[in-house]
Amino acid sequence: MLIGSAIITGLVLLLLTLAWRSGPNRTGNERLWIWGLGVGFTMSVLVVLVAYGVWVGERILARADGALRVAAHAQQWGWEFTQPGPDGTAIVTQGVLYVPAGRPFDIEITSSDVIHSFWVPRLGGKMDAVPGRVNLARLQADVPEVLEGLCAEFCGVGHSAMRFSVVVYPEGDFPDLQADVFGPEDSP
Numbered sequence: 774m775l776i777g778s779a780i781i782t783g784l785v786l787l788l789l790t791l792a793w794r795s796g797p798n799r800t801g802n803e804r805l806w807i808w809g810l811g812v813g814f815t816m817s818v819l820v821v822l823v824a825y826g827v828w829v830g831e832r833i834l835a836r837a838d839g840a841l842r843v844a845a846h847a848q849q850w851g852w853e854f855t856q857p858g859p860d861g862t863a864i865v866t867q868g869v870l871y872v873p874a875g876r877p878f879d880i881e882i883t884s885s886d887v888i889h890s891f892w893v894p895r896l897g898g899k900m901d902a903v904p905g906r907v908n909l910a911r912l913q914a915d916v917p918e919v920l921e922g923l924c925a926e927f928c929g930v931g932h933s934a935m936r937f938s939v940v941v942y943p944e945g946d947f948p949d950l951q952a953d954v955f956g957p958e959d960s961p
């Protein structure tokens with residue numbers, strides 16, 4: 774973003790200099806620069822950025838295609854997760870979410886007290902946990918690993934300790950249930 778904005782700023786300054794020097798009687802070449810780059814280039818960049826933003830936003834919308842469903846319940850100051858366990862039936866865990874690798878899942882995000890926010894930076898897609906509402910996000914973890922997640926909305930004195938881990942396991946090979954991988958003691 775820094776490089777892109779530096780290039781665009783440089784172009785704008787160049788166009789400004791051209792316009793400043795030429796006065797009201799512009800040559801065809803200068804018109805090309807001012808309209809082609811000043812307007813055409815800017816609009817093209819904006820359209821590409823907006824299209825990319827819409828595409829990224831669409832990807833984290835839940836769809837009715839039978840994807841795996843899990844749930845995240847936030848409260849001051851911790852996370853409780855509901856997900857399919859080793860034998861496929863639902864289990865409830867504290868601070869650790871288990872999801873299979875390479876398969877999209879929809880996560881229902883709720884809160885029982887104040888507004889929190891579910892965020893696993895490596896998976897993208899940050900979603901608020903709002904009392905009385907169920908927010909849905911679609912996520913996918915591609916390879917088996919353990920990811921760190923956190924509350925991304927200040928929610929009181931225990932906010933910084935409101936971390937959790939996401940254990941991504943190979944499909945069909947549920948790992949041993951474990952305690953918090955990223956517990957409060959790991960918080961900065």
Ligand SMILES: [Cu+2]
Nearest residue numbers: 924926928932
């Ligand atoms: Cu918080």
